[in-house]
Amino acid sequence: MSAHTVTRPLTVGDRTSSEPRTVADVLTGSGAVAPPNSPVLGALAVASLVSPVPGGVPTGFDWNAHDPVSVSDVVSADTVITRVSGRTARRYIRLVDRAGAVRESGTETWTFDDEQPAVxxxxxxxxxxxxxxxxxxxxxxxxxxxxxxxxxxxxxxxxxxxxxxxxxxxxxxxxxxxxxxxxxxxxxxxxxxxxxxxxxxxxxxxxxxxxxxxxxxxxxxxxxxxxxxxxxxxxxxxxxxxxxxx
The missing domain is CATH 3.30.1050.10 (SCP2 sterol-binding domain)
Incomplete structure (x- = not known):
């Protein structure tokens, strides 16, 4: 599992990248269970491949499985912080296969107790x-x-x-x-x-x-x-x- 290169202050452009793993291994390691061709496989994998945003609470998740992964696919997850405003931040996530193709993607919204530094x-x-x-x-x-x-x-x-x-x-x-x-x-x-x-x-x-x-x-x-x-x-x-x- 990857970690953000900085924890404070959170800044637009902060990125992470996980190591490639098969979807099956990711799900087994997390204890998640889903049918082999389930459309939620990618979203479940991302939940284990990506670390939480430090200090934040997840309050929104918009996911697009435009080319759904299977349990045999080898994938990695790339993230980038795209907006930090007030007490909220948005993070974009891409699920990328071994060939470098973006299979699934989406945006998370995170909420914080305190105002984040404005840039x-x-x-x-x-x-x-x-x-x-x-x-x-x-x-x-x-x-x-x-x-x-x-x-x-x-x-x-x-x-x-x-x-x-x-x-x-x-x-x-x-x-x-x-x-x-x-x-x-x-x-x-x-x-x-x-x-x-x-x-x-x-x-x-x-x-x-x-x-x-x-x-x-x-x-x-x-x-x-x-x-x-x-x-x-x-x-x-x-x-x-x-x-x-x-």
Missing amino acids: PELDFCAPAWGALLAEILSEDREFTSSLSTWDGTIGLRSGETELHLRIYKGRIVDVTRRTPHGATFTFVAPDHAWADLVLSEENDFMRRAIRGEFSSTGDGYEYLRLTKPLNTIIGHARALARKARS
């Missing part, structure tokens, strides 16, 4: 994160010049958290959860995809986009046309996050 640089798409990002973007001439004739709103969404950057001729004039007329387009990704994108060793935004890890809502033409400034936004988000975790 705005890692609270993707929250207002405080947006304010930090807007300050840096406003000083980036490449970003402002690329939008010098544009009038619109770029939306950024991480899971259920959404932020709007209202832009007029290269200037960010407002940072808010919602603008009155909505976003021109919104860049959408799950919390774990934001964590992977922003905290990976290199900025592989374009490669991930081509693989379909992200989506968009609103004006698709403007989304594609503004790929360059969006890539700049991601680059600065990466700088903020990596500095916060350094």
Whole structure:
């Protein structure tokens, strides 16, 4: 069983990885019993492969067995903390087979007695994160010049958290959860995809986009046309996050 590399403070980007084991061995070791082809095999295995979040109490579990494992499969469990806010934290879990394919995945919610330390640089798409990002973007001439004739709103969404950057001729004039007329387009990704994108060793935004890890809502033409400034936004988000975790 694996353990988090840090116990306090809990931070977005904290990861664990278990050793590969057969599902049958994991279930036998834990005393769990289920039919050989049960759809809950993966969830039962994860409960034994992954350590609890230190200091937290599990209060939610959303699991997706998109390619259910069998008792003979050799699997490992990878986890990453995707959001820490107030007294709650979310952890994403992947159940990966020997070939490296993600067979099942899901998100846990953990609750704590006390408020967890706030790290705005890692609270993707929250207002405080947006304010930090807007300050840096406003000083980036490449970003402002690329939008010098544009009038619109770029939306950024991480899971259920959404932020709007209202832009007029290269200037960010407002940072808010919602603008009155909505976003021109919104860049959408799950919390774990934001964590992977922003905290990976290199900025592989374009490669991930081509693989379909992200989506968009609103004006698709403007989304594609503004790929360059969006890539700049991601680059600065990466700088903020990596500095916060350094």
